[in-house]
Amino acid sequence: MDRLQIHIVISEELYTKNPESSELGKKIVSRSIEMIDELGFEAFTFKKLGQSIGSNESSIYRYFESKHMLLVYLICWYWSWIEYKLVFATANIQSKEEKLSAAIEILTRKVDVDNSFSYVNEVILNRIIIAESSKAYHTKDIDTENEKGYYKVYKRVVQRVSNMVKEINGEFDCPQMLVSTVIEGAHQQRYFSEHLPSLTNVQEGKDTIVKFYNNLVFKVIN
Amino acid sequence: MDRLQIHIVISEELYTKNPESSELGKKIVSRSIEMIDELGFEAFTFKKLGQSIGSNESSIYRYFESKHMLLVYLICWYWSWIEYKLVFATANIQSKEEKLSAAIEILTRKVDVDNSFSYVNEVILNRIIIAESSKAYHTKDIDTENEKGYYKVYKRVVQRVSNMVKEINGEFDCPQMLVSTVIEGAHQQRYFSEHLPSLTNVQEGKDTIVKFYNNLVFKVIN
């Protein structure tokens, strides 16, 4: 297992020029998060982003090869941050069950506090992951991009939680399948609850989603 | 509950001109299914489709307002067809458990026989649903489109299976959530198993996905 990333270091493959290396780069990242959330990924363009940060379209291409790569960068950032939260929240918990429960909470809850990890607003980024991240990997380039390691961090998060499942029940055959079902399911349910509510049973203020998936996991593995 | 659609009748809102009303229309639908599968939704264009069927780009706009609406049409077609399969496969099953099990099988299995419902290849369409359908509803227009009833059939399928769950356990709080988790999860797992296999535990030829979700449902509702 790779070393945990505290300062959120993003693999060089994901950018042309490191956005952390300049003020403009940070502005690109932080404003793009806001704009993708506002406009949606399709309507978001580098031109609009450039206008909004008082910079030129082509300057943004110095940092990111395409808006697709910018999205991949943001996704990687998000999962690196989640991995950090995950390891932190589950450290020093003795009970295997409590540990897994804490992990599920991290993966399924709505992010509603911006921890102000510098220039990235995690609350908005969480909404982008929910609404837009599937567009990053539902592409014909998925196989080559996966080989390049673009989705390494996400897979590592799944692996970490799968290991917790295995700790509780070593006989259980499909831990990765269960964990990825929970992660993606929780995101989808949050989206549905806002836009296609009849596909869910979310109740106001009760954190139905966290409870549902927590209950689901423990019933399935026992 | 609405009447079951045998001949697969698609709501008029989804097209500009009914593709079933002409040979060109049917060709547009059947060839678009093949091309979206081959190229992916992003690279698929009406121009390429026109060239491929020996017709003009603009002729296709007579039938569908945009490539987005064509995708919505295909999704609606697919779920109408699944609804038909579902009702057919679960009719006359006495045992509530067997009935639900049959439903889960329909929702989670890979479509591998083209039943030749005229000009639509369901095997390829199933692949499109898995790889591309999320792009249809992860849009800023989702709320207005949902109001117009574009996703009615899908929601009805979820409702039908939720009712089967309720039949078995009337106390269970989240049937829609469970059913939509299973449907979307199964699709995602099929995609992952091909492109991001470390997120799954699929074994060759064993239909792991059907068994996993069948087991999951019955453990969760009991």
Add this chain to the structure above:
DNA sequence: ATTTTTCAATAGTATTACTATTATATTTGT
């Protein structure tokens, strides 16, 4: 037989994603 309507092709336009080139800072070497 003439009008009306349907149909699809041509030839566009506006926008988008991306690039080539040039201008301007900034750093480096001497």
Add this chain to the structure above:
DNA sequence: ACAAATATAATAGTAATACTATTGAAAAAT
């Protein structure tokens, strides 16, 4: 300190895409 080298970003593009306006021909209705 000052020229050379490098890094940076702005201008001004191009190619391709999504979509539209117009026109001409065929089919249907009167």
